[in-house]
Amino acid sequence: MSSTMRAFVLTGPREGSVREVPVPEATPGEVVVDVERAGVCGTDVEFFTGEMTYLHQGHAAYPMRLGHEWAGTVSAVGDGVDPAWLGRRVMGDTMLGDRTCRRCRKGHQHTCEQRQEVGIRGGRHGALAERLAVPAWSLHALPDAVDPVLGALVEPGGNALRAARAAGVGTGDRALVLGPGTIGLLTALFLRAAGAEVHLMGLDDGSLAFARGLGFAGAWTRETLPDLPFDAVVDAGGAADLPALAVDLVEPAGRVVYIGLSGRPSLLDSRELVLKDVTAVGVLSASPGLADTIAAYGSGAVDPRPLVxxxxxxxxxxxxxxxxxxxxxxxxxxxxxSR
Structure with missing residues:
Protein backbone atom coordinates (compact mmCIF):
# COMPACT_ATOMS: atom_id res chain seq x y z
CA MET A 1 0.00 0.00 0.00
CA SER A 2 1.25 3.48 -0.84
CA SER A 3 2.53 5.62 2.03
CA THR A 4 0.77 8.69 0.62
CA MET A 5 -2.74 9.61 -0.42
CA ARG A 6 -4.56 12.46 -2.13
CA ALA A 7 -6.18 15.17 -0.01
CA PHE A 8 -7.44 18.69 -0.56
CA VAL A 9 -5.23 21.04 1.45
CA LEU A 10 -6.37 24.62 2.12
CA THR A 11 -3.26 26.80 2.53
CA GLY A 12 -4.87 30.24 2.84
CA PRO A 13 -7.93 32.29 1.89
CA ARG A 14 -8.99 31.09 -1.58
CA GLU A 15 -5.78 29.06 -1.87
CA GLY A 16 -5.86 25.29 -1.93
CA SER A 17 -5.06 22.25 -4.04
CA VAL A 18 -5.02 18.47 -4.07
CA ARG A 19 -1.74 17.20 -2.65
CA GLU A 20 -0.03 13.96 -1.79
CA VAL A 21 0.06 13.69 2.00
CA PRO A 22 1.02 10.86 4.37
CA VAL A 23 -1.59 8.17 4.89
CA PRO A 24 -2.96 8.45 8.46
CA GLU A 25 -2.06 5.76 10.97
CA ALA A 26 -4.47 3.96 13.27
CA THR A 27 -3.06 5.13 16.59
CA PRO A 28 -4.28 3.65 19.90
CA GLY A 29 -8.03 4.16 20.24
CA GLU A 30 -8.45 5.31 16.65
CA VAL A 31 -9.42 3.87 13.28
CA VAL A 32 -8.60 4.72 9.70
CA VAL A 33 -11.57 5.05 7.34
CA ASP A 34 -11.52 4.81 3.55
CA VAL A 35 -13.71 7.79 2.67
CA GLU A 36 -16.48 7.02 0.18
CA ARG A 37 -18.37 10.33 0.25
CA ALA A 38 -17.82 13.72 1.85
CA GLY A 39 -20.14 16.71 1.76
CA VAL A 40 -19.09 20.30 1.21
CA CYS A 41 -20.64 22.57 3.84
CA GLY A 42 -21.09 26.30 4.32
CA THR A 43 -18.52 26.11 7.12
CA ASP A 44 -15.98 24.81 4.58
CA VAL A 45 -16.76 27.80 2.36
CA GLU A 46 -16.13 30.18 5.28
CA PHE A 47 -12.70 28.63 5.80
CA PHE A 48 -12.05 28.98 2.07
CA THR A 49 -12.93 32.69 2.12
CA GLY A 50 -11.10 33.30 5.41
CA GLU A 51 -14.25 34.48 7.19
CA MET A 52 -14.61 31.56 9.60
CA THR A 53 -14.55 32.80 13.19
CA TYR A 54 -12.31 29.97 14.40
CA LEU A 55 -9.48 31.33 12.24
CA HIS A 56 -9.60 34.59 14.17
CA GLN A 57 -10.06 32.96 17.58
CA GLY A 58 -7.02 30.68 17.24
CA HIS A 59 -9.06 27.45 17.11
CA ALA A 60 -8.00 26.77 13.51
CA ALA A 61 -5.13 27.76 11.24
CA TYR A 62 -3.90 27.18 7.70
CA PRO A 63 -2.85 24.81 6.27
CA MET A 64 -5.86 22.64 7.02
CA ARG A 65 -7.83 19.75 5.56
CA LEU A 66 -11.57 20.29 5.46
CA GLY A 67 -14.50 17.87 5.48
CA HIS A 68 -16.78 16.92 8.38
CA GLU A 69 -19.75 15.31 6.61
CA TRP A 70 -18.58 11.88 5.55
CA ALA A 71 -19.19 8.16 5.19
CA GLY A 72 -16.77 5.33 4.55
CA THR A 73 -15.43 1.92 5.53
CA VAL A 74 -13.05 1.15 8.38
CA SER A 75 -9.79 -0.18 6.91
CA ALA A 76 -7.50 -0.21 9.97
CA VAL A 77 -7.87 -0.17 13.75
CA GLY A 78 -5.41 0.89 16.42
CA ASP A 79 -4.52 -0.72 19.72
CA GLY A 80 -7.45 -0.99 22.09
CA VAL A 81 -10.06 -0.85 19.32
CA ASP A 82 -12.48 -3.72 18.80
CA PRO A 83 -11.36 -5.46 15.58
CA ALA A 84 -15.03 -5.97 14.73
CA TRP A 85 -14.95 -2.42 13.35
CA LEU A 86 -12.78 -3.61 10.44
CA GLY A 87 -14.80 -3.56 7.23
CA ARG A 88 -17.76 -1.80 8.84
CA ARG A 89 -19.48 1.00 6.98
CA VAL A 90 -19.56 4.06 9.23
CA MET A 91 -19.95 7.79 9.66
CA GLY A 92 -18.59 9.74 12.59
CA ASP A 93 -19.31 12.54 15.01
CA THR A 94 -17.69 15.84 14.11
CA MET A 95 -17.37 17.02 17.72
CA LEU A 96 -14.60 15.28 19.66
CA GLY A 97 -14.63 16.33 23.30
CA ASP A 98 -11.82 15.56 25.74
CA ARG A 99 -14.18 13.11 27.51
CA THR A 100 -12.96 14.23 30.95
CA CYS A 101 -14.38 17.71 31.55
CA ARG A 102 -17.69 18.41 33.28
CA ARG A 103 -19.50 19.04 30.01
CA CYS A 104 -18.32 15.78 28.49
CA ARG A 105 -19.21 13.83 31.61
CA LYS A 106 -22.74 15.27 31.37
CA GLY A 107 -23.01 14.00 27.78
CA HIS A 108 -22.41 17.35 26.11
CA GLN A 109 -19.05 16.68 24.44
CA HIS A 110 -20.12 18.87 21.54
CA THR A 111 -19.77 21.89 23.85
CA CYS A 112 -16.41 20.84 25.34
CA GLU A 113 -14.09 23.83 25.59
CA GLN A 114 -11.12 21.69 24.54
CA ARG A 115 -12.90 19.84 21.74
CA GLN A 116 -11.51 19.06 18.36
CA GLU A 117 -13.84 19.22 15.38
CA VAL A 118 -13.10 17.01 12.40
CA GLY A 119 -11.93 19.18 9.52
CA ILE A 120 -12.72 22.34 11.47
CA ARG A 121 -11.03 22.89 14.83
CA GLY A 122 -7.97 21.86 16.77
CA GLY A 123 -5.91 20.53 13.86
CA ARG A 124 -8.03 17.40 13.35
CA HIS A 125 -7.78 16.53 9.64
CA GLY A 126 -11.01 16.28 7.68
CA ALA A 127 -12.55 13.95 5.13
CA LEU A 128 -11.79 15.70 1.84
CA ALA A 129 -9.17 13.00 1.38
CA GLU A 130 -8.90 9.36 0.46
CA ARG A 131 -8.55 8.32 4.11
CA LEU A 132 -9.41 9.75 7.51
CA ALA A 133 -8.36 8.93 11.07
CA VAL A 134 -10.89 9.36 13.90
CA PRO A 135 -11.44 8.00 17.42
CA ALA A 136 -13.32 4.72 17.45
CA TRP A 137 -15.72 6.09 20.08
CA SER A 138 -16.94 8.71 17.59
CA LEU A 139 -18.14 6.15 15.02
CA HIS A 140 -21.71 5.25 14.13
CA ALA A 141 -22.29 2.08 12.14
CA LEU A 142 -24.43 2.42 9.01
CA PRO A 143 -27.03 -0.22 8.11
CA ASP A 144 -27.27 -1.54 4.56
CA ALA A 145 -30.23 0.73 3.87
CA VAL A 146 -28.05 3.81 4.43
CA ASP A 147 -25.80 4.07 1.37
CA PRO A 148 -22.75 6.38 1.12
CA VAL A 149 -24.90 9.28 -0.13
CA LEU A 150 -27.19 9.03 2.89
CA GLY A 151 -24.24 8.33 5.17
CA ALA A 152 -22.59 11.62 4.24
CA LEU A 153 -25.91 13.39 4.92
CA VAL A 154 -26.20 12.06 8.48
CA GLU A 155 -24.12 14.87 10.01
CA PRO A 156 -26.17 17.75 8.57
CA GLY A 157 -29.28 15.68 9.16
CA GLY A 158 -28.45 15.34 12.84
CA ASN A 159 -28.37 19.11 13.17
CA ALA A 160 -31.70 19.37 11.38
CA LEU A 161 -33.30 16.62 13.45
CA ARG A 162 -32.34 18.43 16.64
CA ALA A 163 -33.77 21.69 15.28
CA ALA A 164 -37.01 19.99 14.29
CA ARG A 165 -37.37 18.37 17.69
CA ALA A 166 -36.62 21.65 19.45
CA ALA A 167 -39.53 23.19 17.53
CA GLY A 168 -41.84 20.93 19.50
CA VAL A 169 -44.50 20.59 16.81
CA GLY A 170 -46.51 17.69 15.41
CA THR A 171 -49.83 16.85 13.84
CA GLY A 172 -52.12 19.87 13.75
CA ASP A 173 -49.27 22.36 14.20
CA ARG A 174 -47.78 24.75 11.65
CA ALA A 175 -44.04 25.50 11.38
CA LEU A 176 -42.04 27.98 9.34
CA VAL A 177 -38.41 27.45 8.32
CA LEU A 178 -36.40 30.53 7.41
CA GLY A 179 -33.76 29.65 4.83
CA PRO A 180 -34.26 26.82 2.29
CA GLY A 181 -30.61 25.71 2.20
CA THR A 182 -29.37 22.25 3.16
CA ILE A 183 -30.09 22.58 6.89
CA GLY A 184 -33.39 24.37 6.32
CA LEU A 185 -34.64 21.76 3.87
CA LEU A 186 -33.51 18.88 6.09
CA THR A 187 -35.28 20.49 9.02
CA ALA A 188 -38.42 20.85 6.92
CA LEU A 189 -38.24 17.15 6.01
CA PHE A 190 -37.99 16.14 9.67
CA LEU A 191 -40.79 18.52 10.65
CA ARG A 192 -43.01 17.04 7.96
CA ALA A 193 -42.17 13.53 9.12
CA ALA A 194 -43.37 14.59 12.59
CA GLY A 195 -46.75 15.51 11.11
CA ALA A 196 -46.49 19.30 11.05
CA GLU A 197 -47.66 21.57 8.25
CA VAL A 198 -44.39 23.06 7.01
CA HIS A 199 -43.73 26.36 5.24
CA LEU A 200 -40.40 27.80 4.10
CA MET A 201 -39.27 31.36 3.45
CA GLY A 202 -36.32 32.29 1.26
CA LEU A 203 -34.92 34.84 -1.14
CA ASP A 204 -34.02 32.85 -4.23
CA ASP A 205 -36.72 31.75 -6.65
CA GLY A 206 -34.64 28.72 -7.61
CA SER A 207 -34.30 27.41 -4.07
CA LEU A 208 -38.00 28.01 -3.40
CA ALA A 209 -38.93 26.16 -6.59
CA PHE A 210 -36.71 23.28 -5.46
CA ALA A 211 -38.50 23.23 -2.10
CA ARG A 212 -41.85 23.03 -3.88
CA GLY A 213 -40.48 20.12 -5.89
CA LEU A 214 -39.89 18.31 -2.59
CA GLY A 215 -43.59 18.68 -1.84
CA PHE A 216 -43.51 21.89 0.20
CA ALA A 217 -46.21 23.92 -1.48
CA GLY A 218 -45.82 26.70 1.10
CA ALA A 219 -42.51 28.13 -0.13
CA TRP A 220 -42.53 31.91 0.03
CA THR A 221 -40.50 35.08 -0.15
CA ARG A 222 -40.83 37.57 2.69
CA GLU A 223 -43.15 39.64 0.51
CA THR A 224 -45.47 36.73 -0.33
CA LEU A 225 -45.46 35.01 3.08
CA PRO A 226 -49.12 34.61 4.07
CA ASP A 227 -50.42 35.93 7.38
CA LEU A 228 -50.71 32.58 9.14
CA PRO A 229 -50.21 31.57 12.78
CA PHE A 230 -46.93 29.66 13.11
CA ASP A 231 -46.54 27.52 16.21
CA ALA A 232 -42.78 27.34 15.66
CA VAL A 233 -40.24 29.21 13.55
CA VAL A 234 -36.80 27.78 12.78
CA ASP A 235 -34.09 30.23 11.71
CA ALA A 236 -31.83 28.21 9.41
CA GLY A 237 -30.64 31.24 7.44
CA GLY A 238 -27.61 33.46 7.65
CA ALA A 239 -29.04 36.98 7.77
CA ALA A 240 -28.65 39.11 10.89
CA ASP A 241 -32.27 40.25 10.82
CA LEU A 242 -33.79 36.75 10.87
CA PRO A 243 -33.58 36.06 14.63
CA ALA A 244 -35.81 39.05 15.37
CA LEU A 245 -38.09 38.19 12.46
CA ALA A 246 -38.55 34.68 13.86
CA VAL A 247 -39.84 36.10 17.14
CA ASP A 248 -42.09 38.50 15.27
CA LEU A 249 -43.63 35.70 13.19
CA VAL A 250 -44.11 33.03 15.85
CA GLU A 251 -47.37 32.66 17.73
CA PRO A 252 -47.51 33.67 21.40
CA ALA A 253 -46.46 30.69 23.54
CA GLY A 254 -44.69 29.26 20.48
CA ARG A 255 -41.08 28.24 19.99
CA VAL A 256 -38.23 29.71 17.96
CA VAL A 257 -35.18 27.64 17.11
CA TYR A 258 -31.87 29.15 16.07
CA ILE A 259 -29.50 27.01 14.02
CA GLY A 260 -28.39 29.49 11.35
CA LEU A 261 -25.47 31.86 11.99
CA SER A 262 -25.04 35.32 10.50
CA GLY A 263 -21.74 36.88 9.62
CA ARG A 264 -22.30 39.71 12.07
CA PRO A 265 -24.08 40.05 15.42
CA SER A 266 -27.85 39.94 15.27
CA LEU A 267 -30.18 42.07 17.37
CA LEU A 268 -33.09 40.57 19.26
CA ASP A 269 -35.39 42.43 21.65
CA SER A 270 -35.77 40.04 24.58
CA ARG A 271 -38.89 41.93 25.64
CA GLU A 272 -40.66 40.37 22.67
CA LEU A 273 -39.73 36.92 23.94
CA VAL A 274 -41.13 37.71 27.37
CA LEU A 275 -44.30 39.47 26.28
CA LYS A 276 -45.15 36.69 23.82
CA ASP A 277 -44.11 33.93 26.26
CA VAL A 278 -41.87 32.44 23.57
CA THR A 279 -39.36 29.64 24.13
CA ALA A 280 -36.07 30.19 22.27
CA VAL A 281 -33.62 27.32 21.66
CA GLY A 282 -30.15 27.36 20.12
CA VAL A 283 -28.80 24.26 18.37
CA LEU A 284 -25.09 23.53 18.00
CA SER A 285 -23.95 20.24 16.52
CA ALA A 286 -25.51 17.05 15.29
CA SER A 287 -23.92 14.93 18.03
CA PRO A 288 -27.03 14.06 20.09
CA GLY A 289 -29.07 13.41 16.94
CA LEU A 290 -26.81 11.16 14.84
CA ALA A 291 -28.18 7.75 15.83
CA ASP A 292 -31.81 8.80 15.32
CA THR A 293 -30.97 10.40 11.97
CA ILE A 294 -29.43 7.13 10.77
CA ALA A 295 -32.59 5.32 11.89
CA ALA A 296 -34.83 7.82 10.08
CA TYR A 297 -32.86 7.47 6.85
CA GLY A 298 -32.71 3.70 7.16
CA SER A 299 -36.46 3.38 7.62
CA GLY A 300 -37.24 5.77 4.79
CA ALA A 301 -39.09 8.16 7.09
CA VAL A 302 -36.86 10.90 5.69
CA ASP A 303 -35.11 10.72 2.30
CA PRO A 304 -32.70 13.59 1.71
CA ARG A 305 -31.06 12.18 -1.45
CA PRO A 306 -32.66 14.81 -3.74
CA LEU A 307 -30.67 17.51 -1.93
CA VAL A 308 -27.42 16.26 -3.52
CA SER A 338 -11.73 7.89 -5.41
CA ARG A 339 -12.46 9.96 -8.53
Whole structure:
Protein backbone atom coordinates (compact mmCIF):
# COMPACT_ATOMS: atom_id res chain seq x y z
CA MET A 1 0.00 0.00 0.00
CA SER A 2 1.25 3.48 -0.84
CA SER A 3 2.53 5.62 2.03
CA THR A 4 0.77 8.69 0.62
CA MET A 5 -2.74 9.61 -0.42
CA ARG A 6 -4.56 12.46 -2.13
CA ALA A 7 -6.18 15.17 -0.01
CA PHE A 8 -7.44 18.69 -0.56
CA VAL A 9 -5.23 21.04 1.45
CA LEU A 10 -6.37 24.62 2.12
CA THR A 11 -3.26 26.80 2.53
CA GLY A 12 -4.87 30.24 2.84
CA PRO A 13 -7.93 32.29 1.89
CA ARG A 14 -8.99 31.09 -1.58
CA GLU A 15 -5.78 29.06 -1.87
CA GLY A 16 -5.86 25.29 -1.93
CA SER A 17 -5.06 22.25 -4.04
CA VAL A 18 -5.02 18.47 -4.07
CA ARG A 19 -1.74 17.20 -2.65
CA GLU A 20 -0.03 13.96 -1.79
CA VAL A 21 0.06 13.69 2.00
CA PRO A 22 1.02 10.86 4.37
CA VAL A 23 -1.59 8.17 4.89
CA PRO A 24 -2.96 8.45 8.46
CA GLU A 25 -2.06 5.76 10.97
CA ALA A 26 -4.47 3.96 13.27
CA THR A 27 -3.06 5.13 16.59
CA PRO A 28 -4.28 3.65 19.90
CA GLY A 29 -8.03 4.16 20.24
CA GLU A 30 -8.45 5.31 16.65
CA VAL A 31 -9.42 3.87 13.28
CA VAL A 32 -8.60 4.72 9.70
CA VAL A 33 -11.57 5.05 7.34
CA ASP A 34 -11.52 4.81 3.55
CA VAL A 35 -13.71 7.79 2.67
CA GLU A 36 -16.48 7.02 0.18
CA ARG A 37 -18.37 10.33 0.25
CA ALA A 38 -17.82 13.72 1.85
CA GLY A 39 -20.14 16.71 1.76
CA VAL A 40 -19.09 20.30 1.21
CA CYS A 41 -20.64 22.57 3.84
CA GLY A 42 -21.09 26.30 4.32
CA THR A 43 -18.52 26.11 7.12
CA ASP A 44 -15.98 24.81 4.58
CA VAL A 45 -16.76 27.80 2.36
CA GLU A 46 -16.13 30.18 5.28
CA PHE A 47 -12.70 28.63 5.80
CA PHE A 48 -12.05 28.98 2.07
CA THR A 49 -12.93 32.69 2.12
CA GLY A 50 -11.10 33.30 5.41
CA GLU A 51 -14.25 34.48 7.19
CA MET A 52 -14.61 31.56 9.60
CA THR A 53 -14.55 32.80 13.19
CA TYR A 54 -12.31 29.97 14.40
CA LEU A 55 -9.48 31.33 12.24
CA HIS A 56 -9.60 34.59 14.17
CA GLN A 57 -10.06 32.96 17.58
CA GLY A 58 -7.02 30.68 17.24
CA HIS A 59 -9.06 27.45 17.11
CA ALA A 60 -8.00 26.77 13.51
CA ALA A 61 -5.13 27.76 11.24
CA TYR A 62 -3.90 27.18 7.70
CA PRO A 63 -2.85 24.81 6.27
CA MET A 64 -5.86 22.64 7.02
CA ARG A 65 -7.83 19.75 5.56
CA LEU A 66 -11.57 20.29 5.46
CA GLY A 67 -14.50 17.87 5.48
CA HIS A 68 -16.78 16.92 8.38
CA GLU A 69 -19.75 15.31 6.61
CA TRP A 70 -18.58 11.88 5.55
CA ALA A 71 -19.19 8.16 5.19
CA GLY A 72 -16.77 5.33 4.55
CA THR A 73 -15.43 1.92 5.53
CA VAL A 74 -13.05 1.15 8.38
CA SER A 75 -9.79 -0.18 6.91
CA ALA A 76 -7.50 -0.21 9.97
CA VAL A 77 -7.87 -0.17 13.75
CA GLY A 78 -5.41 0.89 16.42
CA ASP A 79 -4.52 -0.72 19.72
CA GLY A 80 -7.45 -0.99 22.09
CA VAL A 81 -10.06 -0.85 19.32
CA ASP A 82 -12.48 -3.72 18.80
CA PRO A 83 -11.36 -5.46 15.58
CA ALA A 84 -15.03 -5.97 14.73
CA TRP A 85 -14.95 -2.42 13.35
CA LEU A 86 -12.78 -3.61 10.44
CA GLY A 87 -14.80 -3.56 7.23
CA ARG A 88 -17.76 -1.80 8.84
CA ARG A 89 -19.48 1.00 6.98
CA VAL A 90 -19.56 4.06 9.23
CA MET A 91 -19.95 7.79 9.66
CA GLY A 92 -18.59 9.74 12.59
CA ASP A 93 -19.31 12.54 15.01
CA THR A 94 -17.69 15.84 14.11
CA MET A 95 -17.37 17.02 17.72
CA LEU A 96 -14.60 15.28 19.66
CA GLY A 97 -14.63 16.33 23.30
CA ASP A 98 -11.82 15.56 25.74
CA ARG A 99 -14.18 13.11 27.51
CA THR A 100 -12.96 14.23 30.95
CA CYS A 101 -14.38 17.71 31.55
CA ARG A 102 -17.69 18.41 33.28
CA ARG A 103 -19.50 19.04 30.01
CA CYS A 104 -18.32 15.78 28.49
CA ARG A 105 -19.21 13.83 31.61
CA LYS A 106 -22.74 15.27 31.37
CA GLY A 107 -23.01 14.00 27.78
CA HIS A 108 -22.41 17.35 26.11
CA GLN A 109 -19.05 16.68 24.44
CA HIS A 110 -20.12 18.87 21.54
CA THR A 111 -19.77 21.89 23.85
CA CYS A 112 -16.41 20.84 25.34
CA GLU A 113 -14.09 23.83 25.59
CA GLN A 114 -11.12 21.69 24.54
CA ARG A 115 -12.90 19.84 21.74
CA GLN A 116 -11.51 19.06 18.36
CA GLU A 117 -13.84 19.22 15.38
CA VAL A 118 -13.10 17.01 12.40
CA GLY A 119 -11.93 19.18 9.52
CA ILE A 120 -12.72 22.34 11.47
CA ARG A 121 -11.03 22.89 14.83
CA GLY A 122 -7.97 21.86 16.77
CA GLY A 123 -5.91 20.53 13.86
CA ARG A 124 -8.03 17.40 13.35
CA HIS A 125 -7.78 16.53 9.64
CA GLY A 126 -11.01 16.28 7.68
CA ALA A 127 -12.55 13.95 5.13
CA LEU A 128 -11.79 15.70 1.84
CA ALA A 129 -9.17 13.00 1.38
CA GLU A 130 -8.90 9.36 0.46
CA ARG A 131 -8.55 8.32 4.11
CA LEU A 132 -9.41 9.75 7.51
CA ALA A 133 -8.36 8.93 11.07
CA VAL A 134 -10.89 9.36 13.90
CA PRO A 135 -11.44 8.00 17.42
CA ALA A 136 -13.32 4.72 17.45
CA TRP A 137 -15.72 6.09 20.08
CA SER A 138 -16.94 8.71 17.59
CA LEU A 139 -18.14 6.15 15.02
CA HIS A 140 -21.71 5.25 14.13
CA ALA A 141 -22.29 2.08 12.14
CA LEU A 142 -24.43 2.42 9.01
CA PRO A 143 -27.03 -0.22 8.11
CA ASP A 144 -27.27 -1.54 4.56
CA ALA A 145 -30.23 0.73 3.87
CA VAL A 146 -28.05 3.81 4.43
CA ASP A 147 -25.80 4.07 1.37
CA PRO A 148 -22.75 6.38 1.12
CA VAL A 149 -24.90 9.28 -0.13
CA LEU A 150 -27.19 9.03 2.89
CA GLY A 151 -24.24 8.33 5.17
CA ALA A 152 -22.59 11.62 4.24
CA LEU A 153 -25.91 13.39 4.92
CA VAL A 154 -26.20 12.06 8.48
CA GLU A 155 -24.12 14.87 10.01
CA PRO A 156 -26.17 17.75 8.57
CA GLY A 157 -29.28 15.68 9.16
CA GLY A 158 -28.45 15.34 12.84
CA ASN A 159 -28.37 19.11 13.17
CA ALA A 160 -31.70 19.37 11.38
CA LEU A 161 -33.30 16.62 13.45
CA ARG A 162 -32.34 18.43 16.64
CA ALA A 163 -33.77 21.69 15.28
CA ALA A 164 -37.01 19.99 14.29
CA ARG A 165 -37.37 18.37 17.69
CA ALA A 166 -36.62 21.65 19.45
CA ALA A 167 -39.53 23.19 17.53
CA GLY A 168 -41.84 20.93 19.50
CA VAL A 169 -44.50 20.59 16.81
CA GLY A 170 -46.51 17.69 15.41
CA THR A 171 -49.83 16.85 13.84
CA GLY A 172 -52.12 19.87 13.75
CA ASP A 173 -49.27 22.36 14.20
CA ARG A 174 -47.78 24.75 11.65
CA ALA A 175 -44.04 25.50 11.38
CA LEU A 176 -42.04 27.98 9.34
CA VAL A 177 -38.41 27.45 8.32
CA LEU A 178 -36.40 30.53 7.41
CA GLY A 179 -33.76 29.65 4.83
CA PRO A 180 -34.26 26.82 2.29
CA GLY A 181 -30.61 25.71 2.20
CA THR A 182 -29.37 22.25 3.16
CA ILE A 183 -30.09 22.58 6.89
CA GLY A 184 -33.39 24.37 6.32
CA LEU A 185 -34.64 21.76 3.87
CA LEU A 186 -33.51 18.88 6.09
CA THR A 187 -35.28 20.49 9.02
CA ALA A 188 -38.42 20.85 6.92
CA LEU A 189 -38.24 17.15 6.01
CA PHE A 190 -37.99 16.14 9.67
CA LEU A 191 -40.79 18.52 10.65
CA ARG A 192 -43.01 17.04 7.96
CA ALA A 193 -42.17 13.53 9.12
CA ALA A 194 -43.37 14.59 12.59
CA GLY A 195 -46.75 15.51 11.11
CA ALA A 196 -46.49 19.30 11.05
CA GLU A 197 -47.66 21.57 8.25
CA VAL A 198 -44.39 23.06 7.01
CA HIS A 199 -43.73 26.36 5.24
CA LEU A 200 -40.40 27.80 4.10
CA MET A 201 -39.27 31.36 3.45
CA GLY A 202 -36.32 32.29 1.26
CA LEU A 203 -34.92 34.84 -1.14
CA ASP A 204 -34.02 32.85 -4.23
CA ASP A 205 -36.72 31.75 -6.65
CA GLY A 206 -34.64 28.72 -7.61
CA SER A 207 -34.30 27.41 -4.07
CA LEU A 208 -38.00 28.01 -3.40
CA ALA A 209 -38.93 26.16 -6.59
CA PHE A 210 -36.71 23.28 -5.46
CA ALA A 211 -38.50 23.23 -2.10
CA ARG A 212 -41.85 23.03 -3.88
CA GLY A 213 -40.48 20.12 -5.89
CA LEU A 214 -39.89 18.31 -2.59
CA GLY A 215 -43.59 18.68 -1.84
CA PHE A 216 -43.51 21.89 0.20
CA ALA A 217 -46.21 23.92 -1.48
CA GLY A 218 -45.82 26.70 1.10
CA ALA A 219 -42.51 28.13 -0.13
CA TRP A 220 -42.53 31.91 0.03
CA THR A 221 -40.50 35.08 -0.15
CA ARG A 222 -40.83 37.57 2.69
CA GLU A 223 -43.15 39.64 0.51
CA THR A 224 -45.47 36.73 -0.33
CA LEU A 225 -45.46 35.01 3.08
CA PRO A 226 -49.12 34.61 4.07
CA ASP A 227 -50.42 35.93 7.38
CA LEU A 228 -50.71 32.58 9.14
CA PRO A 229 -50.21 31.57 12.78
CA PHE A 230 -46.93 29.66 13.11
CA ASP A 231 -46.54 27.52 16.21
CA ALA A 232 -42.78 27.34 15.66
CA VAL A 233 -40.24 29.21 13.55
CA VAL A 234 -36.80 27.78 12.78
CA ASP A 235 -34.09 30.23 11.71
CA ALA A 236 -31.83 28.21 9.41
CA GLY A 237 -30.64 31.24 7.44
CA GLY A 238 -27.61 33.46 7.65
CA ALA A 239 -29.04 36.98 7.77
CA ALA A 240 -28.65 39.11 10.89
CA ASP A 241 -32.27 40.25 10.82
CA LEU A 242 -33.79 36.75 10.87
CA PRO A 243 -33.58 36.06 14.63
CA ALA A 244 -35.81 39.05 15.37
CA LEU A 245 -38.09 38.19 12.46
CA ALA A 246 -38.55 34.68 13.86
CA VAL A 247 -39.84 36.10 17.14
CA ASP A 248 -42.09 38.50 15.27
CA LEU A 249 -43.63 35.70 13.19
CA VAL A 250 -44.11 33.03 15.85
CA GLU A 251 -47.37 32.66 17.73
CA PRO A 252 -47.51 33.67 21.40
CA ALA A 253 -46.46 30.69 23.54
CA GLY A 254 -44.69 29.26 20.48
CA ARG A 255 -41.08 28.24 19.99
CA VAL A 256 -38.23 29.71 17.96
CA VAL A 257 -35.18 27.64 17.11
CA TYR A 258 -31.87 29.15 16.07
CA ILE A 259 -29.50 27.01 14.02
CA GLY A 260 -28.39 29.49 11.35
CA LEU A 261 -25.47 31.86 11.99
CA SER A 262 -25.04 35.32 10.50
CA GLY A 263 -21.74 36.88 9.62
CA ARG A 264 -22.30 39.71 12.07
CA PRO A 265 -24.08 40.05 15.42
CA SER A 266 -27.85 39.94 15.27
CA LEU A 267 -30.18 42.07 17.37
CA LEU A 268 -33.09 40.57 19.26
CA ASP A 269 -35.39 42.43 21.65
CA SER A 270 -35.77 40.04 24.58
CA ARG A 271 -38.89 41.93 25.64
CA GLU A 272 -40.66 40.37 22.67
CA LEU A 273 -39.73 36.92 23.94
CA VAL A 274 -41.13 37.71 27.37
CA LEU A 275 -44.30 39.47 26.28
CA LYS A 276 -45.15 36.69 23.82
CA ASP A 277 -44.11 33.93 26.26
CA VAL A 278 -41.87 32.44 23.57
CA THR A 279 -39.36 29.64 24.13
CA ALA A 280 -36.07 30.19 22.27
CA VAL A 281 -33.62 27.32 21.66
CA GLY A 282 -30.15 27.36 20.12
CA VAL A 283 -28.80 24.26 18.37
CA LEU A 284 -25.09 23.53 18.00
CA SER A 285 -23.95 20.24 16.52
CA ALA A 286 -25.51 17.05 15.29
CA SER A 287 -23.92 14.93 18.03
CA PRO A 288 -27.03 14.06 20.09
CA GLY A 289 -29.07 13.41 16.94
CA LEU A 290 -26.81 11.16 14.84
CA ALA A 291 -28.18 7.75 15.83
CA ASP A 292 -31.81 8.80 15.32
CA THR A 293 -30.97 10.40 11.97
CA ILE A 294 -29.43 7.13 10.77
CA ALA A 295 -32.59 5.32 11.89
CA ALA A 296 -34.83 7.82 10.08
CA TYR A 297 -32.86 7.47 6.85
CA GLY A 298 -32.71 3.70 7.16
CA SER A 299 -36.46 3.38 7.62
CA GLY A 300 -37.24 5.77 4.79
CA ALA A 301 -39.09 8.16 7.09
CA VAL A 302 -36.86 10.90 5.69
CA ASP A 303 -35.11 10.72 2.30
CA PRO A 304 -32.70 13.59 1.71
CA ARG A 305 -31.06 12.18 -1.45
CA PRO A 306 -32.66 14.81 -3.74
CA LEU A 307 -30.67 17.51 -1.93
CA VAL A 308 -27.42 16.26 -3.52
CA UNK A 309 -26.99 18.13 -6.79
CA UNK A 310 -23.83 16.33 -7.92
CA UNK A 311 -20.93 14.15 -6.83
CA UNK A 312 -17.49 15.24 -8.07
CA UNK A 313 -13.86 14.34 -7.44
CA UNK A 314 -11.21 15.89 -5.22
CA UNK A 315 -9.81 17.90 -8.13
CA UNK A 316 -13.02 19.94 -8.22
CA UNK A 317 -13.15 20.83 -4.52
CA UNK A 318 -11.54 24.24 -5.03
CA UNK A 319 -14.05 25.21 -7.69
CA UNK A 320 -16.96 24.04 -5.52
CA UNK A 321 -15.70 26.08 -2.56
CA UNK A 322 -15.39 29.09 -4.87
CA UNK A 323 -19.07 28.78 -5.73
CA UNK A 324 -19.06 26.82 -8.98
CA UNK A 325 -22.33 24.94 -9.43
CA UNK A 326 -22.56 21.35 -10.61
CA UNK A 327 -25.44 19.09 -11.60
CA UNK A 328 -29.00 19.65 -10.48
CA UNK A 329 -30.75 22.28 -8.39
CA UNK A 330 -30.11 20.73 -4.96
CA UNK A 331 -27.99 22.71 -2.47
CA UNK A 332 -25.46 19.98 -1.57
CA UNK A 333 -22.33 18.86 -3.41
CA UNK A 334 -20.68 15.57 -2.51
CA UNK A 335 -17.07 14.58 -3.07
CA UNK A 336 -15.98 11.06 -4.06
CA UNK A 337 -12.25 10.95 -3.20
CA SER A 338 -11.73 7.89 -5.41
CA ARG A 339 -12.46 9.96 -8.53
Missing amino acids: AATVGLDQVGAVLAGERHGGPGPKIHIDP
